[in-house]
Amino acid sequence: MPVAAIEEAAERLAGLEGSALRVRPRQCLNLRHLRAGCSACAEACPTKAIRWSPRLRVEPFDCAQCGACATACPAGALEVRDSVWCRRLAQISRAVAGTGRVLFACPLHLRRDRSLRRRTDVVEVPCVGAIQPWEIVAAVAFGAASVLLLEARCSRCTYRVAHGRAVRTVEEAQSLLAAWGRREEVRLGSEPPASTEAGSAFRALAGLLPQKGRSADEELARRGLEPQEIGGDTTQPQDPGEGLERWIPSSHRKLLFFLHRLGEPAADRVAPNAPLAHVEVAPDCTGCGMCAYFCPTGALRKRETAGKTELAFRAQECTNCGFCTRICYQGAIRTTEARPGAVLSGEEQVLWSGRPSTPQERLARRLV
Numbered sequence: 001m002p003v004a005a006i007e008e009a010a011e012r013l014a015g016l017e018g019s020a021l022r023v024r025p026r027q028c029l030n031l032r033h034l035r036a037g038c039s040a041c042a043e044a045c046p047t048k049a050i051r052w053s054p055r056l057r058v059e060p061f062d063c064a065q066c067g068a069c070a071t072a073c074p075a076g077a078l079e080v081r082d083s084v085w086c087r088r089l090a091q092i093s094r095a096v097a098g099t100g101r102v103l104f105a106c107p108l109h110l111r112r113d114r115s116l117r118r119r120t121d122v123v124e125v126p127c128v129g130a131i132q133p134w135e136i137v138a139a140v141a142f143g144a145a146s147v148l149l150l151e152a153r154c155s156r157c158t159y160r161v162a163h164g165r166a167v168r169t170v171e172e173a174q175s176l177l178a179a180w181g182r183r184e185e186v187r188l189g190s191e192p193p194a195s196t197e198a199g200s201a202f203r204a205l206a207g208l209l210p211q212k213g214r215s216a217d218e219e220l221a222r223r224g225l226e227p228q229e230i231g232g233d234t235t236q237p238q239d240p241g242e243g244l245e246r247w248i249p250s251s252h253r254k255l256l257f258f259l260h261r262l263g264e265p266a267a268d269r270v271a272p273n274a275p276l277a278h279v280e281v282a283p284d285c286t287g288c289g290m291c292a293y294f295c296p297t298g299a300l301r302k303r304e305t306a307g308k309t310e311l312a313f314r315a316q317e318c319t320n321c322g323f324c325t326r327i328c329y330q331g332a333i334r335t336t337e338a339r340p341g342a343v344l345s346g347e348e349q350v351l352w353s354g355r356p357s358t359p360q361e362r363l364a365r366r367l368v
Contacts, residue, residue: 020084096142103123149169179274259343277320298314313349
């Protein structure tokens with residue numbers, strides 16, 4: 001793709017930035033490499049405001065700022081703004097503190113069943129497809145015994161395309177929690193559980209009056225949390241060294257934070273559908289380092305040590321985007337189930353060490 005075309009596409013992508021979305025065009029996999037073939041944001045977008053067909057088409061006025069694309073993007077090109085996720089995390093915290101569970105519901109559900117608005121276990125989201133795995137993990141880390149995503153209206157909703165993203169989010173969260181030995185209930189459901197809160201009649205009347213409670217910052221502070229500590233936008237992009245600019249998505253940093261809060265993992269592997277991965281390199285790797293050059297998060301790095309080239313991998317920074325497997329022209333790299341211990345520890349593993357081979361040397365070996 002010509003540089004001018006890349007810059008034009010980056011400018012179009014930046015047009016999605018708004019009240020809820022933060023855009024980092026340089027992180028977009030399709031703008032980093034021609035063979036990326038990523039369509040995650042377009043598949044998740046319920047309004048078709050973003051499409052790859054095959055060129056990027058963006059309609060900013062069609063964007064609902066729901067955040068489903070940010071949930072789907074594995075590289076941090078599209079992210080939910082701090083003000084939005086902080087407010088939602090505070091709502092999750094209040095729900096768990098009040099009832100021991102979380103019930104995610106969209107505006108359509110809340111309009112059809114107004115009693116939901118008066119329940120302290122309800123967390124309003126623009127769309128269930130916008131819920132991210134880390135939010136479910138956070139709810140469990142706070143002490144929730146169950147997390148339910150209401151889907152009764154999804155089949156009739158104009159945003160129904162995003163329902164598939166919600167299904168994947170639940171599956172990813174279930175895989176993560178299982179690896180940590182947690183048995184809390186996490187599922188999609190058509191009917192909200194019966195409210196067990198005492199004094200519901202009084203709250204029904206009180207719900208008609210304006211209420212003033214803790215602000216989002218105050219609620220998070222009550223739990224000893226600060227946005228910057230969890231994964232706010234204050235983190236600067238990593239120094240690329242040799243390669244393109246790297247950025248660990250805010251959602252991934254928040255996921256790591258709350259996985260630490262869950263304690264020690266119970267399994268030595270996480271299911272392959274989780275947003276974590278382990279990387280393996282085949283013996284026929286040539287050491288070209290292109291996987292590290294293009295890696296959006298810096299999980300893969302190439303370095304020169306004692307006259308040798310090393311390809312190193314840090315599982316903590318890998319989002320399981322699969323980018324490296326698609327762009328390796330040798331087919332020498334693959335992703336497998338993540339090792340929770342390596343994810344939490346941040347340890348680095350050398351995947352390959354040696355002297356990179358030239359095309360002539362590789363051809364000579366094949367002819368022998």
